[in-house]
Amino acid sequence: MAEQNNLIEEITKSEYKYGFVSNIDQDITPKGLSEEVIHFISQKKNEPDFVLQFRLKAYRAWQKMKEPTWQKVHFPPIDYQDMHYYAAPKSSSKTKTLAEIDPEILDTYQKLGIPLEEQKVLAGVAVDAILDSVSVATTFKEKLQDLGIIFCPISEAIQDYPELVKQYLGSVVPYSDNYFAALNSAVFTDGSFVYIPKGVRCPIELSTYFRINAAQTGQFERTLIIADEGSYVSYLEGCTAPMRDENQLHAAIVELYTHKDAEIKYSTVQNWYPGDKEGRGGIYNFVTKRGLCAGDNSKISWTQVETGSAITWKYPSCILKGDNSIGEFYSVALTNNYQQADTGTKMYHIGKNTRSRIVSKGISAGKGDNSYRGLVRISKSAENSRNYTQCDSLLIGDQCGAHTFPYIEIENKSSIVEHEATTSKISDESIFYLNQRGISTEDAVGLIVNGYAREVIKQLPMEFAVEAQRLLSLSLEGSVG
Amino acid sequence: MSLLKITNLKANIENKEILNGINLEINSGEIHAIMGPNGSGKTTLASVLTGKKEFQVTDGTVEFDGKNLLEMPPEERARLGLFLAFQYPVEIPGVSNANFLRLALNEKRKYNGLDPIEPAAFFKIMREKAKIAKIEQDFLTRGVNEGFSGGEKKRNEIFQMAILEPKLAILDETDSGLDIDALKIVAEGVNAMRDPSRSFLIITHYQRLLDYIVPDFVHVLFNGRIVLSGTKELALELEEKGYDWIKEEFATA
Ligand SMILES: Nc1ncnc2c1ncn2[C@@H]1O[C@H](COP(=O)(O)OP(=O)(O)O)[C@@H](O)[C@H]1O
Ligand SMILES: [Mg+2]
Numbered sequence: 200m201a202e203q204n205n206l207i208e209e210i211t212k213s214e215y216k217y218g219f220v221s222n223i224d225q226d227i228t229p230k231g232l233s234e235e236v237i238h239f240i241s242q243k244k245n246e247p248d249f250v251l252q253f254r255l256k257a258y259r260a261w262q263k264m265k266e267p268t269w270q271k272v273h274f275p276p277i278d279y280q281d282m283h284y285y286a287a288p289k290s291s292s293k294t295k296t297l298a299e300i301d302p303e304i305l306d307t308y309q310k311l312g313i314p315l316e317e318q319k320v321l322a323g324v325a326v327d328a329i330l331d332s333v334s335v336a337t338t339f340k341e342k343l344q345d346l347g348i349i350f351c352p353i354s355e356a357i358q359d360y361p362e363l364v365k366q367y368l369g370s371v372v373p374y375s376d377n378y379f380a381a382l383n384s385a386v387f388t389d390g391s392f393v394y395i396p397k398g399v400r401c402p403i404e405l406s407t408y409f410r411i412n413a414a415q416t417g418q419f420e421r422t423l424i425i426a427d428e429g430s431y432v433s434y435l436e437g438c439t440a441p442m443r444d445e446n447q448l449h450a451a452i453v454e455l456y457t458h459k460d461a462e463i464k465y466s467t468v469q470n471w472y473p474g475d476k477e478g479r480g481g482i483y484n485f486v487t488k489r490g491l492c493a494g495d496n497s498k499i500s501w502t503q504v505e506t507g508s509a510i511t512w513k514y515p516s517c518i519l520k521g522d523n524s525i526g527e528f529y530s531v532a533l534t535n536n537y538q539q540a541d542t543g544t545k546m547y548h549i550g551k552n553t554r555s556r557i558v559s560k561g562i563s564a565g566k567g568d569n570s571y572r573g574l575v576r577i578s579k580s581a582e583n584s585r586n587y588t589q590c591d592s593l594l595i596g597d598q599c600g601a602h603t604f605p606y607i608e609i610e611n612k613s614s615i616v617e618h619e620a621t622t623s624k625i626s627d628e629s630i631f632y633l634n635q636r637g638i639s640t641e642d643a644v645g646l647i648v649n650g651y652a653r654e655v656i657k658q659l660p661m662e663f664a665v666e667a668q669r670l671l672s673l674s675l676e677g678s679v680g
Numbered sequence: 681m682s683l684l685k686i687t688n689l690k691a692n693i694e695n696k697e698i699l700n701g702i703n704l705e706i707n708s709g710e711i712h713a714i715m716g717p718n719g720s721g722k723t724t725l726a727s728v729l730t731g732k733k734e735f736q737v738t739d740g741t742v743e744f745d746g747k748n749l750l751e752m753p754p755e756e757r758a759r760l761g762l763f764l765a766f767q768y769p770v771e772i773p774g775v776s777n778a779n780f781l782r783l784a785l786n787e788k789r790k791y792n793g794l795d796p797i798e799p800a801a802f803f804k805i806m807r808e809k810a811k812i813a814k815i816e817q818d819f820l821t822r823g824v825n826e827g828f829s830g831g832e833k834k835r836n837e838i839f840q841m842a843i844l845e846p847k848l849a850i851l852d853e854t855d856s857g858l859d860i861d862a863l864k865i866v867a868e869g870v871n872a873m874r875d876p877s878r879s880f881l882i883i884t885h886y887q888r889l890l891d892y893i894v895p896d897f898v899h900v901l902f903n904g905r906i907v908l909s910g911t912k913e914l915a916l917e918l919e920e921k922g923y924d925w926i927k928e929e930f931a932t933a
Contacts, residue, residue, distance in 0.1 A: 626770070629770050629772060631733075632770045634731070634758065635754055635764050636780070636781075636787075636840065637758040637787040637788050637791070637844070638783055638784055638787055639787075646772070647775065649774070649775065650773055650774030650775035650824075651773065651774055652774070653774035653775075
């Protein structure tokens with residue numbers, strides 16, 4: 200026991216590697232949220248009226264809504280009037296080329312291990328880097344333009360492709376969807392926009408690194424990805440945040456829209472600051488992610504590796520509207536120290552012969568609390584549909600928690616839903632076996648955990664998979680004796 | 681040259697004394713066999729030597745390659761060249777044999793001041809050693825012991841031994857539950873690795889393995905103590921007479 204406690208203590212000594220603050224001049228609104236602030240944001244971004252109206256409607260809806268309380272997480276009340284809703288690096292308003300970017304920003308990325316210069320030459324990855332609220336640099340644009348692919352900050356899309364934005368913004372996640380979605384719709388500052396035209400297979404993986412930088416700044420990205428008929432795109436989202444004492448709210452929205460025969464693969468590695476060993480600080484991550492398989496034979500696949508954030512509240516979902524459409528959700532969620540995660544997915548089967556697959560791997564260590572919450576709903580029209588759910592929990596130590604809340608609703612007789620669940624612990628025998636081969640206990644835990652998570656990790660593109668494996672090991676340093 | 685020197689080793693688990701003062705010296709290049717009835721402490725001896733922390737050493741010393749073995753954590757003992765082929769190898773799902781072994785080998789190399797091995801060179805070694813343990817290529821990419829049969833697990837232990845090239849390999853009933861063909865593979869694997877700088881401690885319940893791996897010395901462990909030592913002939917005698925006379929003759933007073 201004493202040894203166990205010592206080791207749990209030790210976990211917390213592995214400092215958050217990405218905790219540093221950049222000194223970049225900020226353009227920032229006063230604290231608080233009001234219609235004026237929304238007008239300010241909209242003006243600042245020179246938005247057309249339909250966007251302003253969208254924001255205002257969302258704000259009014261939000262005011263009438265209540266923070267949800269059903270999730271199995273606990274946190275002190277959030278004072279929505281005590282934060283800034285807009286922060287932009289001053290020098291970035293007109294940047295277009297790498298040479299013009301504030302060297303400190305580049306340095307920030309370097310510390311994160313994503314030197315932009317290198318990224319540009321590195322084959323296969325285009326980066327739309329977001330620092331706080333404004334996209335600072337976008338690479339690979341020209342190459343993609345030749346194929347008719349649009350990949351830019353959503354603020355730019357609003358200027359350059361207002362018709363597309365008007366058609367799809369809020370079409371998957373309506374502004375009134377939930378409390379945090381309404382808040383995001385009112386004040387979203389930036390995010391990515393992707394449009395893949397008919398029949399085009401995006402030849403590279405599109406990637407965004409989100410980064411929260413300014414103190415006490417809510418972060419409200421909005422990402423919209425549209426795959427037109429017969430197209431394909433793989434999109435990577437990676438996140439890190441610097442160390443902060445105060446909790447920071449993050450309420451993002453991601454909307455995916457696939458037309459007939461189209462496919463979107465969306466991968467996330469989330470490593471935001473989880474708070475310290477006492478549970479102080481850390482990101483509150485309240486995210487709404489949803490994909491609509493609007494067309495027949497379309498497919499949306501979510502893969503997430505969640506190791507960061509003090510609180511994760513996130514249910515990447517699929518609406519399988521088109522006949523024969525497919526939804527997938529692969530997830531690894533790790534909680535250590537006082538981290539709390541309530542995450543899972545929702546699969547709404549509407550079209551005929553629709554298929555969904557859920558693989559969820561929870562890992563709890565320290566005093567972490569980890570809940571899987573999933574809904575599989577097969578409506579009357581979704582004849583011959585199938586769902587397979589596998590939901591595993593791995594416990595490390597005896598002070599953590601794992602819970603599963605599967606909800607299943609089936610309205611027809613021709614569909615089949617399968618659910619499997621396991622709970623396991625890392626055994627002393629396994630650790631000793633690896634020790635006996637010269638592997639330290641820390642590495643042994645990393646190896647076992649990565650083996651456990653393999654089914655999910657192997658869904659990730661190569662370079663992301665390597666990062667995810669490293670993060671899993673890093674996040675558990677010292678958690679087993 | 682003395683590689684392992686065990687002096688008056690005593691060990692407990694849950695306040696129960698299991699090892700009762702073991703004395704044993706193994707020189708480089710020698711093969712020693714330890715036999716004894718079930719429950720006599722053979723696996724416990726292997727566990728204590730390799731540093732399993734459930735067991736408390738209450739007395740005695742163990743010198744390995746000139747170092748105080750009992751002071752080292754298990755991973756360091758392994759890196760120094762101590763290998764145990766487990767009686768019951770565990771499964772590590774999702775971790776490929778190849779990745780696991782590369783990590784293990786690199787840990788050992790690091791300990792010896794060598795650079796990590798290049799992936800290409802490592803795969804070459806794996807292919808070579810796979811022949812020694814007569815294992816299929818798909819062994820390498822499968823999860824460590826994941827869904828392996830009993831015999832496959834044992835051969836995987838021999839394969840790992842071949843890759844890690846220990847100074848002392850302890851085989852804990854690697855022959856148990858094997859048919860004669862599998863037994864021969866294990867024996868050939870060991871014989872292929874015989875070397876003046878490598879020693880073996882072969883724990884077995886039956887003497888039939890010793891028809892294929894000829895030991896220099898045979899010891900009988902009973903009630904946590906080595907009660908008899910001899911050569912190959914002792915094993916044959918045990919085979920003939922069974923363990924009952926040992927139990928009678930050395931029953932603790
Ligand atoms: N983990 C354990 N907890 C309690 N007793 C144990 C444990 N492991 C072994 N023993 C006891 O120690 C004695 C020796 O066991 P073992 O070393 O496995 O014998 P052998 O390998 O010779 O069959 C047995 O009486 C066994 O019950
Ligand atoms: Mg035994």
